[in-house]
Amino acid sequence: MAPVLSFTGRGLYCPAGDFHIDPLRPVDRALITHGHADHARPGHGAYLASEGAAPAIRHRLGDIRIETLPFGTRHRIGDATVSFHPAGHLPGSAQIRVEAGGEVWVVSGDYKTGADGLSEPFEPVRCHAFITECTFGLPVFRWRPQAEVMAEIDAWWAENRAAGRVTVLGAYSLGKAQRLLAGIDATAGPVLAHGAVEAMNAVLRAQGCRLPETLPLTPETRGRDHPGALVIVPPSAMDGAWTRRMGPVSTGFASGWMQLRGVRRRRSMDRGFVLSDHADWDGLNSAIRATGAERVFATHGYTEVFRRWLESQGYDAAVVEHGAERGAGLEDGE
Amino acid sequence: MKRFARLFDALDRTTRTSAKTAALAAYLGEAPEEDRLWAIALLSGRRPKRAVTAGKLRDWAAEHAGLPAWLVEESYPVVGDLAETIALILPPPQRSEERSLSGWMAWLETLRPLEDEARKAAIREAWDGLPATDRLVFNKLLTGGFRVGVSQKLVTRALAQATGIEEPRLAHRLMGDWTPATTTYDRLILEDDPQDRLSRPYPFCLAHPLEEPGALGLPGDWLAEWKWDGIRGQMIRRGGELYLWSRGEELVTARFPDFAPLLDHLPDGTVIDGEILAWDSAAQRPLPFAQLQKRLGRKTVPKKLLAEAPARLLAYDLLEAGGRDLRERPLAERRDRLAALLGGLPPEVPLGPSPALGFDSWEALEDLRATARERRAEGLMLKRAGSPYHAGRKRGDWWKWKLDPLTVDAVMIYAQAGHGRRATLYTDFTFAVWDGDALVPFAKAYSGLSDAEFAEITRWVRQNALQRFGPVRQVPPQHVFEIAFEGIQESPRHKSGIALRFPRMLRWRRDKPAAEANTLADLQALLRRHG
Numbered sequence A: 001m002a003p004v005l006s007f008t009g010r011g012l013y014c015p016a017g018d019f020h021i022d023p024l025r026p027v028d029r030a031l032i033t034h035g036h037a038d039h040a041r042p043g044h045g046a047y048l049a050s051e052g053a054a055p056a057i058r059h060r061l062g063d064i065r066i067e068t069l070p071f072g073t074r075h076r077i078g079d080a081t082v083s084f085h086p087a088g089h090l091p092g093s094a095q096i097r098v099e100a101g102g103e104v105w106v107v108s109g110d111y112k113t114g115a116d117g118l119s120e121p122f123e124p125v126r127c128h129a130f131i132t133e134c135t136f137g138l139p140v141f142r143w144r145p146q147a148e149v150m151a152e153i154d155a156w157w158a159e160n161r162a163a164g165r166v167t168v169l170g171a172y173s174l175g176k177a178q179r180l181l182a183g184i185d186a187t188a189g190p191v192l193a194h195g196a197v198e199a200m201n202a203v204l205r206a207q208g209c210r211l212p213e214t215l216p217l218t219p220e221t222r223g224r225d226h227p228g229a230l231v232i233v234p235p236s237a238m239d240g241a242w243t244r245r246m247g248p249v250s251t252g253f254a255s256g257w258m259q260l261r262g263v264r265r266r267r268s269m270d271r272g273f274v275l276s277d278h279a280d281w282d283g284l285n286s287a288i289r290a291t292g293a294e295r296v297f298a299t300h301g302y303t304e305v306f307r308r309w310l311e312s313q314g315y316d317a318a319v320v321e322h323g324a325e326r327g328a329g330l331e332d333g334e
Numbered sequence B: 001m002k003r004f005a006r007l008f009d010a011l012d013r014t015t016r017t018s019a020k021t022a023a024l025a026a027y028l029g030e031a032p033e034e035d036r037l038w039a040i041a042l043l044s045g046r047r048p049k050r051a052v053t054a055g056k057l058r059d060w061a062a063e064h065a066g067l068p069a070w071l072v073e074e075s076y077p078v079v080g081d082l083a084e085t086i087a088l089i090l091p092p093p094q095r096s097e098e099r100s101l102s103g104w105m106a107w108l109e110t111l112r113p114l115e116d117e118a119r120k121a122a123i124r125e126a127w128d129g130l131p132a133t134d135r136l137v138f139n140k141l142l143t144g145g146f147r148v149g150v151s152q153k154l155v156t157r158a159l160a161q162a163t164g165i166e167e168p169r170l171a172h173r174l175m176g177d178w179t180p181a182t183t184t185y186d187r188l189i190l191e192d193d194p195q196d197r198l199s200r201p202y203p204f205c206l207a208h209p210l211e212e213p214g215a216l217g218l219p220g221d222w223l224a225e226w227k228w229d230g231i232r233g234q235m236i237r238r239g240g241e242l243y244l245w246s247r248g249e250e251l252v253t254a255r256f257p258d259f260a261p262l263l264d265h266l267p268d269g270t271v272i273d274g275e276i277l278a279w280d281s282a283a284q285r286p287l288p289f290a291q292l293q294k295r296l297g298r299k300t301v302p303k304k305l306l307a308e309a310p311a312r313l314l315a316y317d318l319l320e321a322g323g324r325d326l327r328e329r330p331l332a333e334r335r336d337r338l339a340a341l342l343g344g345l346p347p348e349v350p351l352g353p354s355p356a357l358g359f360d361s362w363e364a365l366e367d368l369r370a371t372a373r374e375r376r377a378e379g380l381m382l383k384r385a386g387s388p389y390h391a392g393r394k395r396g397d398w399w400k401w402k403l404d405p406l407t408v409d410a411v412m413i414y415a416q417a418g419h420g421r422r423a424t425l426y427t428d429f430t431f432a433v434w435d436g437d438a439l440v441p442f443a444k445a446y447s448g449l450s451d452a453e454f455a456e457i458t459r460w461v462r463q464n465a466l467q468r469f470g471p472v473r474q475v476p477p478q479h480v481f482e483i484a485f486e487g488i489q490e491s492p493r494h495k496s497g498i499a500l501r502f503p504r505m506l507r508w509r510r511d512k513p514a515a516e517a518n519t520l521a522d523l524q525a526l527l528r529r530h531g
């Protein structure tokens, strides 16, 4: 019997239902875990996503044919049954459960196990085989509670306000930016959002996410008009020309990679905050255990090392092989 | 140790010198005295011998964290720092214990006599009591090495801010081989103990590299001499004793008994700046650096080596005469007094002047420079005739005008990730030359490419690695790099039989196929000419 999912040059493929999951190249029918660019790509014939993930996917990809499913609802495609389950990575982000010929496989997509106050919390799904991401699949990555990190950011912002500096915080525009907005004490001062972030704020607000009020950062924005402001910007815009209009600034960045001093220094920010939308070492291990799966496939990160670890823990473990290796340690669009 | 951990974090977090200086000055203003002294010692490279090897520490940490050793080993290249890797994998502390920096340094001493098992138990117990933030610093104390971009100059400046004492005086007080065990903060920094002062060298005056002398003005305002390829040193005769210091602030008197007779010939209160060389008295020129290196490896020198590679000091400058500090006097005057002093010495003593070179135009000097290698020099030094002897590196008065390096085109065969800042890039490469059909490794290099080039080669290594040996990747012999180096010598320890001095990548030869890289025979020819 054919496996429920196979690994092809186009990505994960389900022969029983004739569809792909987060495909790498254009296909007829694509199931998408969430709206990040390395998962939701343009050019597919038809899209299927969770209700909560669809708005961001639509916003990013424009005019596409997309259907949605609520979390937990079973849906038949050919000889396969699929359903979406919360991955806790960002609002609407899903794991995808695929059942065919009496066997259940689950594709984790990107996930984290700690609650972030905004995304639907990660839900373990029992399965025979689990395809897990392992972006931070090394024991050096362990996150502190979100509340502590948010308090650190609040304290840094307060310090900057007292010193008359504008606070510039870098974060990915979908997910991390909103998580920060929801987690910090946004009443402490004016909060400005860069265009890309503000657009995503609008998408998520429209689907019911409660976010504090933000002001758009425009070419007219001057630092002196917003004393003590916090500006949230995507990483690519952190040293744009706009910073010169802000007056004295302090820069920070929020990402799991900030755990490493070497990466912090290479970023040459004033501050690095360890905050990730991916599971840490303990999160990965507990999530895998909770699925009850005997077979585990590692993808998206330190796959070979993580596979060897899983094998030493008694799993039938393998690496998802398709296309080029994603470089370990490269910035991940979390 | 919380306070020191905070200082470490503050120094590590910023690349701005002013912020580092302020953080260190604040620490020096508030920390207990014995901690201050340790902080200064550690930041100026005076670290105690490591209490445990890196390999053992890694294994013990793995055991403590309940992880297989191989997994910790795989994590290390991602982090790029062993102390940090260990700090990150350890389980949360069981209790909280506060001990001062000097308290921990004393604790380290108690580890030394212990058997491995006892040492392991002591370290694991310590880990359990340390908050996560202090563990990194603690591990650094165990493994030695505090590279946080703090120069001696920065330490001096911060200390000046904290104490109100002028920088040059502090720079002088911090010289020498003191350790917190041999002195106190009061004695070293505040009182300036006269006994310590006797042996203490002056801060060395250092030169900036020069590309081209045209902009220096009139040749007549400058003094030129060879830049010798030995060890910069300071010879001190004070209080009836002779002291020889290397630029690394190491007292090397005992390693060079050759100089002992000078005690009888130099007047008390004399300090000479010069170059320590292994000397070929028949040819009246230095022996290759390799000969001198043989002597450096040993604390006591066998007679045979003393005869084969006798040491000589070629004097550049006179810093003190008759107990008077001459550093503010113009160089021309200091050189005159040096000549007078050396002129009175009998010919058999191992001390002579580094001759001043006559030249009337920059072109003439350039011709002279081209002959440096034949004289076993690295190039020329240019010093302004009216200049004082500065403390440290100050732009404008002293220049080093080195020869262009020797180069070969070599094939990259292994790559390894860098450390610290470069932990996520492949930056450490092994290079080979052809020996028939085989590639023979002969050098490692990790500097000289741009960030963009390192990023590009990193992508290529990831996609093309043939085999892995721990953190090392074997790659297809495809890319050619021009490798520059300062010297070449015979080395039976290397597969190629050759060792290079200061190899680095000059440029990526994208235009050259691997087959056109240099051969072992080419290297051997360079060895015959320049070795």
Ligand SMILES: [Zn+2]
Pocket: A036, A038, A039, A110, A300, A333
């Ligand atoms: Zn992803």
Ligand SMILES: [Zn+2]
Pocket: A034, A036, A039, A089, A110, A333, A334
């Ligand atoms: Zn994602």
